[in-house]
Amino acid sequence: MTIVRAHDYNDMSRKVANIISAQIILKPNCVLGLATGSTPIGAYQQLVEWYKKGDLDFSQVSSYNLDEYRGLAGDHPQSYRYFMDTNLFDHVNIDKSKTFVPDGMAEDYEAACAAYDAAVAAAGYPDLQLLGIGNNGHIGFNEPDDHFSRGTHLVDLTESTIEANSRLFDSIDEVPRQAFSMGVQTIMNAKMILVAANGEKKAQAVHDMCFGPITPSCPASILQLHTNTVLVADEEALSKC
Numbered sequence: 001m002t003i004v005r006a007h008d009y010n011d012m013s014r015k016v017a018n019i020i021s022a023q024i025i026l027k028p029n030c031v032l033g034l035a036t037g038s039t040p041i042g043a044y045q046q047l048v049e050w051y052k053k054g055d056l057d058f059s060q061v062s063s064y065n066l067d068e069y070r071g072l073a074g075d076h077p078q079s080y081r082y083f084m085d086t087n088l089f090d091h092v093n094i095d096k097s098k099t100f101v102p103d104g105m106a107e108d109y110e111a112a113c114a115a116y117d118a119a120v121a122a123a124g125y126p127d128l129q130l131l132g133i134g135n136n137g138h139i140g141f142n143e144p145d146d147h148f149s150r151g152t153h154l155v156d157l158t159e160s161t162i163e164a165n166s167r168l169f170d171s172i173d174e175v176p177r178q179a180f181s182m183g184v185q186t187i188m189n190a191k192m193i194l195v196a197a198n199g200e201k202k203a204q205a206v207h208d209m210c211f212g213p214i215t216p217s218c219p220a221s222i223l224q225l226h227t228n229t230v231l232v233a234d235e236e237a238l239s240k241c
């Protein structure tokens with residue numbers, strides 16, 4: 001794993017955006033695996049800025065997002081589809097019909113998860129998979145467990161994740177208790193993995209991801225086995241490394 005040290009959140013965001021930009025410039029029809037959460041917002045803002053300056057062209061890019069809350073429709077302000085639209089897709093020239101986020105409202109969710117996996121596989125898996133990391137070491141919504149997950153699946157969120165994500169909802173009761181997430185095996189199929197992390201709250205998870213034992217109790221630790229993983233993290237997130 002290559003570790004890139006950033007001074008602070010802005011520096012991390014620009015470095016992450018630079019790496020994503022390089023991917024788009026080198027392969028205009030690349031497949032991006034995209035993430036939500038507070039961490040990538042600054043990188044998405046930077047990408048939008050560069051797009052507006054004429055430096056980036058998303059017209060041939062397609063994307064697959066990691067996860068979505070179960071029970072939230074795409075127009076719900078806390079859904080991850082809405083997040084992607086408002087933070088990135090609505091501001092660049094990406095063809096939205098080529099942007100995919102798991103369907104939080106799928107009734108036959110097992111079929112929907114299988115179809116999502118088949119679509120990611122048919123696309124050849126992401127050229128670059130962007131990841132944040134949860135305070136407990138989760139990636140996507142793959143929570144600590146006794147095994148690593150494979151494909152897209154339904155997840156029961158842990159109390160710590162529900163609490164961490166409640167800051168974005170009016171009350172903790174509104175946070176969905178379940179989500180759909182791409183599996184760890186699917187994530188590992190990406191050709192390059194780019195993890196972004198900032199802030200002291202991530203320090204233990206970042207340490208365990210990079211230097212702890214490879215164990216499903218810290219799902220991000222499996223990234224040690226991926227041959228092309230880059231971590232961009234600020235000083236606080238690296239403070240335990």
Ligand code: GLP
Nearest residue numbers: 036037038039132133134140141
């Ligand atoms: C959320 C998302 C993850 C994200 C992580 C960290 O639960 N499902 O994809 O990486 O938690 O979020 P944040 O960037 O807001 O700290």
